Amino acid sequence: MAAPVFDVPEIKDEIEVPKLQEGAMAHIKTFPAPKATQDFMGYPHELGEDWKERAIDKMGDLLGKYRSLKVFLDACVHCGACTDKCHYYLGTSDPKNMPVARQDLMRQVYRRYFTTAGKLFPKLVGAKDLTQDILGDWYNYYHQCSECRRCSVFCPYGIDTAEITMAGREILNHVGMGQKYSNDILGKVQKIGNNLGLPGPALLDTLEGLEEDVEADTGVAVKLPLDVVGAEVLLITPSADFFSEPHVESLVGYAKVFHAAGISWTLSSYASEAGNFGLFNGNYETMRNVAMRIRDEALRLGAKRIVVGECGHAWRVAYSFWNTLTGIGYGGNDPFSIELQKQLDPAYPQPQHICELTNDLIKSGKIKVDPSANDDLVVTFHDSCNVARGSRMGTEPGGQFTIPRELIKSVVNNFHDMADETIGEATFCCGGGGGVLTDDLLEVRVKGALPRVTALNNVVKEQQVNFLALICAICKAQFTKVLPRYGFDMSMVGGVHQLVSKAIKLDTNP
Amino acid sequence: MVYAGMFYVAALVLVIGLAFKVLDYSRTPAPLKIPTTPAPTTRSGVMYRMAKEVVVFESLFKSNKWIWVFGWLFHFGMFLVLARHLRYFTEPVWLWVNIIQPFGKYASLMMVIGLAGLLARRFLVDRVRYISTPSDILMLVLLIAIGLSGMMMTFVVHTDIVSLKAFFMGLMYLDIQPLPQDPILMVHLALVALLMLIFPISKLLHAPGVFFSPTRNQVDNPREQRHLAKWAARLDQKN
Structure with a gap:
């Protein structure tokens, strides 16, 4: 079909509240599910x-x-x-x-x-x-x-x-x-194990290719293990991390962190998706079915820790709902949850966000970083909506804001936040979350990004920001698609662990 | 004695209607942890959050200073006015009711100003005009009419307070006394009874509702505690 035609809004100095225009978006119809x-x-x-x-x-x-x-x-x-x-x-x-x-x-x-x-x-x-x-x-x-x-x-x-x-x-x-987009994905994740529909062999092939790339790049044999029984950490990450740019740079970042810290870890081909579109559709059973693959795989592999990669709504589901849905967490007093919880290592939060893990490792000196490796960048951070308002990191309320920033500031020297009323609990969604990240809703996505882009534009102009750090697969896909419409370079978008990946010292802990 | 019967019915509807709603809310499960974060990690923290929400309208303050000013003037004014009205239902009148008496009188002004501001927004702000239904406007008009008729009696034409108190004390002790035949008083009381009648079936349910709002009343501890609704626990049995 032809690309939808619409006007990209003009970026103003401030976020303005518009006058009503009834029916302005009445023509939008996302594709129906077949x-x-x-x-x-x-x-x-x-x-x-x-x-x-x-x-x-x-x-x-x-x-x-x-x-x-x-x-x-x-x-x-x-x-x-x-x-x-x-x-x-x-x-x-x-x-x-x-x-x-x-x-x-x-x-x-x-x-x-x-x-x-x-x-x-x-x-x-x-x-x-x-x-x-x-x-x-x-x-x-x-x-x-x-x-x-x-x-x-x-x-x-x-x-x-x-x-x-x-x-x-x-x-x-x-x-x-x-809706075609969300329901197709829910089919793929339940049949194949991830939203992209990547079968195990393709995944293995990709990971091996990445290992070769990283070794060629760094001279260090950083592994990206798959389906390893007995690994300490089971990493659950959005499947976009396996194939999409810039997502894959963060996956390399996670791998380097585990390598440098000497933590045994594995990905899973059966549970190869952190995202859970069951959340978007409001169906408890679907959301539970999708999450159950992770529990089942954790039990099969005997993982002691479950760590979640950079994904906003996935972290909301993991942090807020996994314990309820699947028993991944603590405090269960029923056989279903005890079966899993007795296997998990109580020294760590379950599930744990990759930013919590990496930040702890850096603060405790278990991994070393050199922030000057990112001196070409002036970084700002976009609080992903689901992380900001539907989850937490660390032990204190608001840790979801402080921990990613702490982590970023330890791996870069130049950091500036966007305007207060657009970050933290008041953060603006990227415009592509909640099952909207589909080309048949491109107009909604581009226009919905306006408040975030306005705030970004101000730090680009005033602080010379040239990198937008993210912790969400949907944010990454949305911004790489939408920022060019507003005249920004899509390469200014990337994950927090992309920054970690550049700054981490691999030779200190071979 | 129409008014006596009217108040018995209104009180009954109000109490039973609200009790039914509160029971209904408390019996409906909240299967997932959905506090709007950052959220307190302890029960006492949640009580503090709720207190801030109910007493100073914290979220509304973050949102819009105009709605907050008018809304808070109205609610706090109404609270003082209601407290002052306890003097018509207690003998001897409680000390603290006597202490706030002068404030309660002028709080009616706060209440009506707040309500007038909220009403004006319904016409002046295009976004609020768009979402307003006739009942939204009538509800404000009703409250303003109650406030103004009450103020008439406080500040302009005094009514026979002694007989009025006898009427309400009589209602409470099932010893019906005549109501002073003052038209302003009768309008005031009829409107109050109407408000009581519609309370349990209208948006006035925001008053009990806020306490049951999962985004505000849940503790942020999902990793530490397994939170499970009964209907959802059945799913675990199948695995």
């Missing part, structure tokens, strides 16, 4: 005659299973605090991209079918019967949300639009309106 994909996921692939009953039944089911959904649909007072917080609203001006309006697409139906006021006085409280038009709005606007949770920071009741979006997509799936 029959084979929906069949595999156990969903219909088209609207059946009973679609309305199915939708309302599913909504009732979710309302009974998720307190978040029930409370969030009731509690909103339409105060407007969130209206200027979403990067998609800021970038598109479409009012339905304001978090509260996105929620109201579902809230209007919830009120009509599940509340007294909406049954008695629908017009008064903005309640509406579910129609195909509304379903179309859901499909459109629930795929213009990256589930980044920025709105939830600013809501006086903590309403998280991500929870509504997830429920919306789950209901859409149940009536036969799945």
Whole structure:
């Protein structure tokens, strides 16, 4: 198909709140999931005659299973605090991209079918019967949300639009309106083991090729082991790290860290994916099925530590949900979780983020680095949304902000943060998270990146920043695609462990 | 005695409606750990976070200073006004109610100014205008009308407070007394009863709701504690 035609927004000096332009993004339709994909996921692939009953039944089911959904649909007072917080609203001006309006697409139906006021006085409280038009709005606007949770920071009741979006997509799936991008990936990861659909032999071949490259480059035989039974660390990393640029540079970085620290480690061909798109679709069972591959593999390989590579939503799922879903963590008192937890080394957090691991090794002097190796760079750091607002690193709240920065500052000499209101808990999503990272949503991605690009542009102009450090596979893919649209060089994007890779001294601990 | 019956019904609806909702919220599981991070790592930390949210509207303060100023004036003003009203339900009147009495009188001004600001935003800010439903506006109008009618009686035309107190004490002790036939008072009380009636079926549920919001009330300790909902625990049995 022809590339979608749209205007790239102009970068202003400040992030501006636009005037409403109703319907500005009403033309967006992400590609629907085909029959084979929906069949595999156990969903219909088209609207059946009973679609309305199915939708309302599913909504009732979710309302009974998720307190978040029930409370969030009731509690909103339409105060407007969130209206200027979403990067998609800021970038598109479409009012339905304001978090509260996105929620109201579902809230209007919830009120009509599940509340007294909406049954008695629908017009008064903005309640509406579910129609195909509304379903179309859901499909459109629930795929213009990256589930980044920025709105939830600013809501006086903590309403998280991500929870509504997830429920919306789950209901859409149940009536036969799945999204091709996410559901294809969920098929591949459950059948093959990773989102890219790389079979084991291809993976092995790639890793061997990388080993040769690293040895040619450094003169040191750094290994990238696969499927090693008895390795201490099982590294779970996004599959993009195996093939995509600049992701693969970080994978080399992890390998050098393990090599320099003398830690035995392995990748897995069966569990070759950290990402978990089950999160995006709001289906607990799917998310659990995807995560179970990692538990099963940890048990099979006898790993004592489970470490997660650079990936934002993967870290949210790993940190916040793995213990719940699969028992990877501590404190379980049931046979299912004890079976795994008795195998894990209690000296380390489980799971552990690669930044936690590397930062600890550098601080304790177990690996040596030379930051001057990165003296050609002036670095800034983009807090990935899921890491920032859905997880933690270290033992203190906010460790997800301090630890990556500590790590970066130990391997580079020139670092500048972007504006305060665009980092930390207020960070702007890259614009490609939450199942939006597909070319059929390119317009959404480019426009949604505007707030982040505006903040980046300011440090590029004022601090001569020439490198955007990331800890997320989706951020990396999104920025390499989108930054050139705004006139930036895509080579200014890379992982934190790409910086580590350049600075690490391999000869000190052979 | 229409008013006596009205208040019994309104009180019943309010209490039972809210109890039902609170029970419903507490019985609905939260299967996943979803605190908006950075989040407290201890229970007491969560109580502190919640207290900041409820008392000073911390998140709203981060978000938008205008909504925060108007919202906080309204809520804190209303809190003082309500506390002052306890004098009509207690005999002898509690000491602290007497102490805040003068503040409570002028807090009504805070309340109405805050409400007027919030109402103005619904017309003046295009984003807020877009999301406002008729009920959003009527709710503010209702609260303003309650505030203004109350202020009329405090500052302009005093009503027969002694008989009014006898009426409410009578309601509480099931000894119905006549209500003073003052039109302003009757409007004020009718609007209050209406507010009580719609509380459990409206967005006023944000009041109990905030305490049940998983993004605010969960402890950030998922690596240390296995958090498992009952319906989700069944999945473990299959493995």
